[in-house]
Amino acid sequence: ADRAAAHRLYTLVFPVDAAAGRVLLGMKKRGFGRGKLNGFGGKVEAGETVAQGAVRELAEESGLAARSVEQCGLLLFYFEGDPTAMEVHVFQARDYAGAAAESDEMRPEWFPVDQMPFDRMWADDRFWWPCVVDGAKFVGRFWFKADQTTIVRQSLVRVDSL
Numbered sequence: 001a002d003r004a005a006a007h008r009l010y011t012l013v014f015p016v017d018a019a020a021g022r023v024l025l026g027m028k029k030r031g032f033g034r035g036k037l038n039g040f041g042g043k044v045e046a047g048e049t050v051a052q053g054a055v056r057e058l059a060e061e062s063g064l065a066a067r068s069v070e071q072c073g074l075l076l077f078y079f080e081g082d083p084t085a086m087e088v089h090v091f092q093a094r095d096y097a098g099a100a101a102e103s104d105e106m107r108p109e110w111f112p113v114d115q116m117p118f119d120r121m122w123a124d125d126r127f128w129w130p131c132v133v134d135g136a137k138f139v140g141r142f143w144f145k146a147d148q149t150t151i152v153r154q155s156l157v158r159v160d161s162l
């Protein structure tokens with residue numbers, strides 16, 4: 001019998017300043033992913049849609065108020081020894097108000113979209129980030145060792161719709 005795969009929903013939002021060709025990342029100060037630069041996000045809560053969760057996490061973690069977010073990708077992460085996969089819905093936010101501000105969770109910093117600090121980000125990001133830059137929707141699956149660094153298997157496809 002095939003095992004129903006357990007997974008938990010998360011969001012990941014990248015505020016993009018298209019005119020300047022730059023993206024806002026945050027240095028995670030605590031919790032999951034601490035010490036890595038990443039987009040803004042977290043768990044989707046009961047009673048909110050995934051997109052609402054994305055807007056909420058962006059506001060909480062960066063101070064930016066997104067008027068809209070566009071889903072650009074779906075990522076599934078599996079960690080050795082952990083039966084629950086992470087189902088991460090990736091969004092761009094191109095229409096937002098406010099200025100980036102440090103929060104308890106994140107220290108924000110702008111980077112040119114073609115000069116990403118991949119050595120300070122999650123190991124999978126360098127594989128799917130070009131899809132975000134190209135505006136191509138993608139589905140990526142990454143299997144990690146328990147060290148949360150070593151990728152032992154991966155699959156990445158561009159898709160027409162999510």
Ligand SMILES: Nc1nc(SCCc2ccccc2)c2[nH]cnc2n1
Pocket residue numbers: 010011012032033038039040041042043077086088122123124125
């Ligand atoms: N870029 C990236 N992000 C994540 S977790 C993003 C979602 C999240 C989850 C929990 C707290 C805040 C944000 C990753 N996991 C494994 N590879 C990864 N790559």
